[in-house]
Amino acid sequence: MSAREDVDHYDWQRWIQDRHEQAIKRKLWDVGDRVVVAVSGGPDSMLLMHMLAHMEISVSNERLQLVIAHVHHGFRQEESDEEALLVAEQAALLGLPFEMTRVDAPDHAQRYGMNAQAAARELRYAFLREVAVKHKAALVALAHHADDQAETVLMRFLRGTGTAGLSGMVWKRSEAGINYIRPLLDMRKHDIVQRCASRGIIYANDSSNSKRSYLRNRLRLDVLPMLEQENPRLVESLGQMAEMMQGDHDWLESETRLFFESHVKAWNDGNSMDIEPCISKLTRDDELISYYAATYRGGCLLDRNLFLKVHVALQRRLIKLILNYLLREAEQVNYDAVERLRLMAIQEDPTTLKADVGGGVHFHREYNRLIWLLDPETVHPDLSESRQRKLWIERTATEGILQLPTHTGTITWTIASHKTDSNHTYSLKNSSEAAFDADKLQWPIKIRTRMPGDRMRVQGLNGSKKVQDMFVDMKVPPTLRDSLPVITDGQENIIWIPGVRRSDMALVQPATRSILHIGFASSLRK
Numbered sequence: 390m391s392a393r394e395d396v397d398h399y400d401w402q403r404w405i406q407d408r409h410e411q412a413i414k415r416k417l418w419d420v421g422d423r424v425v426v427a428v429s430g431g432p433d434s435m436l437l438m439h440m441l442a443h444m445e446i447s448v449s450n451e452r453l454q455l456v457i458a459h460v461h462h463g464f465r466q467e468e469s470d471e472e473a474l475l476v477a478e479q480a481a482l483l484g485l486p487f488e489m490t491r492v493d494a495p496d497h498a499q500r501y502g503m504n505a506q507a508a509a510r511e512l513r514y515a516f517l518r519e520v521a522v523k524h525k526a527a528l529v530a531l532a533h534h535a536d537d538q539a540e541t542v543l544m545r546f547l548r549g550t551g552t553a554g555l556s557g558m559v560w561k562r563s564e565a566g567i568n569y570i571r572p573l574l575d576m577r578k579h580d581i582v583q584r585c586a587s588r589g590i591i592y593a594n595d596s597s598n599s600k601r602s603y604l605r606n607r608l609r610l611d612v613l614p615m616l617e618q619e620n621p622r623l624v625e626s627l628g629q630m631a632e633m634m635q636g637d638h639d640w641l642e643s644e645t646r647l648f649f650e651s652h653v654k655a656w657n658d659g660n661s662m663d664i665e666p667c668i669s670k671l672t673r674d675d676e677l678i679s680y681y682a683a684t685y686r687g688g689c690l691l692d693r694n695l696f697l698k699v700h701v702a703l704q705r706r707l708i709k710l711i712l713n714y715l716l717r718e719a720e721q722v723n724y725d726a727v728e729r730l731r732l733m734a735i736q737e738d739p740t741t742l743k744a745d746v747g748g749g750v751h752f753h754r755e756y757n758r759l760i761w762l763l764d765p766e767t768v769h770p771d772l773s774e775s776r777q778r779k780l781w782i783e784r785t786a787t788e789g790i791l792q793l794p795t796h797t798g799t800i801t802w803t804i805a806s807h808k809t810d811s812n813h814t815y816s817l818k819n820s821s822e823a824a825f826d827a828d829k830l831q832w833p834i835k836i837r838t839r840m841p842g843d844r845m846r847v848q849g850l851n852g853s854k855k856v857q858d859m860f861v862d863m864k865v866p867p868t869l870r871d872s873l874p875v876i877t878d879g880q881e882n883i884i885w886i887p888g889v890r891r892s893d894m895a896l897v898q899p900a901t902r903s904i905l906h907i908g909f910a911s912s913l914r915k
Contacts, residue, residue: 401588405440405443415560422527424526425526427513430473455486458489459490460516462492526567529568534577535575540613542555542627544608545557553642556635557631577624645706652695655714685763686763689711689715705731712750750763755868781835783832800874801908801909802905821909821910825885825896825904826896830895835876848896856875859886
């Protein structure tokens with residue numbers, strides 16, 4: 390080995406050690422980790438492959454366990470064929486297992502209405518996950534570098550973004566049990582090319598990188614060089630800004646999640662958190678959730694007063710987090726949509742508002758509650774069809790249970806004799822129970838939902854009152870009014886609305902000989 394080769398070898402080993410120490414400091418990997426390395430054939434990924442292949446881990450000299458993965462995207466057939474062959478040959482020379490797939494990104498883009506780059510990225514990441522699962526690898530190494538970071542930050546800035554977007558790409562992120570790492574994120578592209586040249590690492594040049602039809606290419610070829618005339622260290626500055634923004638974003642995100650977990654009552658497809666198991670009345674948010682969870686497949690409920698107390702930055706993030714919880718694709722919800730909901734939540738009047746968020750989510754401001762609801766999975770049957778659905782109680786049945794189709798609630802009843810005693814009073818536990826003189830009722834007893842013009846004779850009042858007005862007085866959320874059971878006698882006179890009011894009909898008196906006891910319970914979906 391010549392003196393020059395000795396120097397190059399020593400420089401390479403020192404560089405390898407430096408990259409390893411930085412990776413350990415950033416907790417990118419541990420001793421003996423199995424890593425899938427995404428290698429396109431360009432200088433960035435080829436350097437990454439050689440760096441990881443020559444990297445000795447810790448004092449035990451145990452190497453990382455590498456698997457090379459390459460995706461043939463189907464864009465530049467002949468050129469892509471050559472890139473695939475190059476990567477396969479270099480992986481073999483290094484003694485590394487090689488996995489490859491051919492995809493049709495142009496067809497995928499057309500089929501799903503995506504741009505070509507987004508389609509290629511989706512297919513590429515799907516294959517990387519597949520390889521990671523196959524080889525039981527917890528890490529996927531990507532070759533993004535500092536210039537990529539600068540381009541990403543500028544792209545997001547031009548399209549409009551917040552701190553999450555300006556934080557750019559991160560050194561390590563987790564998704565579905567896989568950690569994606571970027572060991573070269575602080576290296577400039579020209580340093581990567583120089584390192585490949587000094588080490589004799591061969592690579593391919595992607596001809597599409599010179600096409601100005603792509604925004605990223607225009608930024609790299611035209612915009613960044615022009616801006617670097619004003620600040621020669623622009624790429625480094627953008628990288629530093631991204632890292633600072635990432636710290637700010639992480640802290641704000643953790644504060645938002647803490648608030649969400651502490652104060653937002655949420656459920657999604659049966660997965661609920663911080664929810665009471667049953668309902669007894671309609672005045673506490675914890676008790677309302679059982680109604681919502683039984684009718685809507687997902688939702689979030691928040692006390693408006695708590696929302697008003699937090700900073701505007703947290704308000705916006707909280708709305709975005711709630712939409713993420715319900716939609717799973719809330720990145721598509723832009724600033725204007727989030728701000729519209731925030732302003733609806735904080736404005737003084739009126740007390741009730743609603744808005745269609747999109748994706749099946751509807752926002753409701755009801756009195757001092759903020760509610761986000763996903764459309765029901767199915768349209769529930771109308772309880773007014775009680776005869777067809779046999780939702781009634783016969784006088785001959787002494788006890789029973791009825792499952793209500795509007796939610797998982799149940800009506801239970803018993804008919805029992807009552808001793809005549811002037812000193813005896815019949816007690817009820819709460820407003821989810823009611824008792825009637827069974828001999829003074831018109832049978833059968835029916836269960837339905839509210840209907841236009843419904844009125845009820847209210848105990849303690851002269852005459853009747855509109856059910857709609859009772860709902861308003863009791864501040865029953867409009868989103869629940871159509872699902873609450875309405876109990877009537879055989880002549881359609883409303884005798885009870887659970888949790889709201891009881892009529893003045895068939896009151897239990899000292900002379901009552903037979904009592905109908907009705908209970909309503911609404912349990913959560915599991």
